[in-house]
Amino acid sequence: MNMPKNGLKREPRLACALTLVLALLLPLGLAHAAAPVQEKVQLTAPETVARGDAFVAEVVSAEPMEGATFFWRGKRHAVAAREVRDVAGAAPVWRAELMLPAPLGEKAQSLSLGACAGKECKQPEATRKVGLYDRKRPVQRLTVDKKYVAPPPEEAARIRRDREKVAAALAQRLPERQWELPLDRPVPGTVSSLFGLKRVFNGEPRGMHRGLDLRGAQGSPIRACADGVVALVDDLYFSGNAVYINHGDGVFTSYLHMSKPLVKPGEHVKRGQVIGLVGATGRVTGPHLHLGLVVQGESVDPQPLLAPAEQVKPAPAAGGEKK
Ligand SMILES: [Zn+2]
Missing domain, CATH: 2.60.40.10 (Immunoglobulins)
Structure with a gap:
């Protein structure tokens, strides 16, 4: 159906035939195939x-x-x-x-x-x-308490409930967009563990690291990356004290392993507001902030969207993750 227009001028009969064909095709919604494609948006x-x-x-x-x-x-x-x-x-x-x-x-x-x-x-x-x-995603070997590698059977129900609570929080809808880029850095500390690392805990492979670990001293403030509504505050088996914030249009951030959350579910928070304190709760090797970003239901790397670190001196390697 890609008949050039100049063909129509030279051959009136052909033009008549084409018009007829087009008239027949129009109700089928195929007529646009003959016209040059022009995007409307x-x-x-x-x-x-x-x-x-x-x-x-x-x-x-x-x-x-x-x-x-x-x-x-x-x-x-x-x-x-x-x-x-x-x-x-x-x-x-x-x-x-x-x-x-x-x-x-x-x-x-x-x-x-x-x-x-x-x-x-x-x-x-x-x-x-x-x-x-693909970006390079190396393997990271960590040593944690063995209850986090082979959770005791009596914790299975709790771990399942935790997953359901997080899934329910991430299913919350907030039609007004609250996020702006870049996202604020929740703590000034440097990165101790990248998103997407393949992790081996106590010698056993345990999937991907689905967040970004940032160095932070025990008890130091954690700030919201953007405006939003608190979707979940809970003590979760692997994540420890966790806060999830809904930023609207399918964008959520999570802040794990807090020593103390300082917000409540349903609370509106502003970008930069202190929402909790750095801790070492859940499956960790030491105090740090695990920052998660979930976009349309998928965990993604928060790092490319964070404001650049300003006047942040690299902390010694001990912060957060024992290797
Ligand atoms: Zn982490």
Whole structure:
């Protein structure tokens, strides 16, 4: 159906025949195949993303737009748009942004991202290919109390309940976006353990490290990475004293191993607000903060989204993780 237009001018009979064919195809929704493809919305996203990272996709419209819908990994995500003026006096544009995950386990070499204008639209009006690549994720060997490698059978029910509580917290919806990038650093300490490390506890492989460990002295303050609503405060078997914050539009942060949480579920918190104190509760080798970032249900690396460390002197290697 890719008949060039100039073919129509030269051959009136052919043009008639084509018009007839088009008229027959129109009800089938195939007529657009003959026209040059023009995307109705302006969609931007990075060309490549590391597996384990999150990225921000954006739809911009010069026309008023209540929101946008994004299509990623078989799911539909509708978000509200904001009216913004980049320069004082300039005409406004409507911008809808969504944070999306490129999960560690994603096998595809590239994925298609789609978007359409509006919160109810059902089909992408623009698509982009996002290439995926791997970062090096070394193995980390740690020694912890053996109850965290082979939990006693009587703890099985508690561990299961913990998982259910976290899943329920991460299922909470907050339609208004509260996050801004970069995320605030929750503690000034440097990184002691990267996201995505393959971990071996007491000689036994135990999956991936699904967060970022930051050095912090026992009892030092932990600050919220962004505005949000506290989704969970609990003492969990592996995570110890944990606080989960919902930042809206499917973005959550978690702060584990606290000595003391200082917020309650349902509480609204502001970026930079102290939400707890650094500790060594749960499966740890010493006091530190484990910072988690969950985007649309997938754990991703918080580090690329954190504000750069300022005037932070690297702490001695002893902080947090015994190796
Ligand atoms: Zn950790």
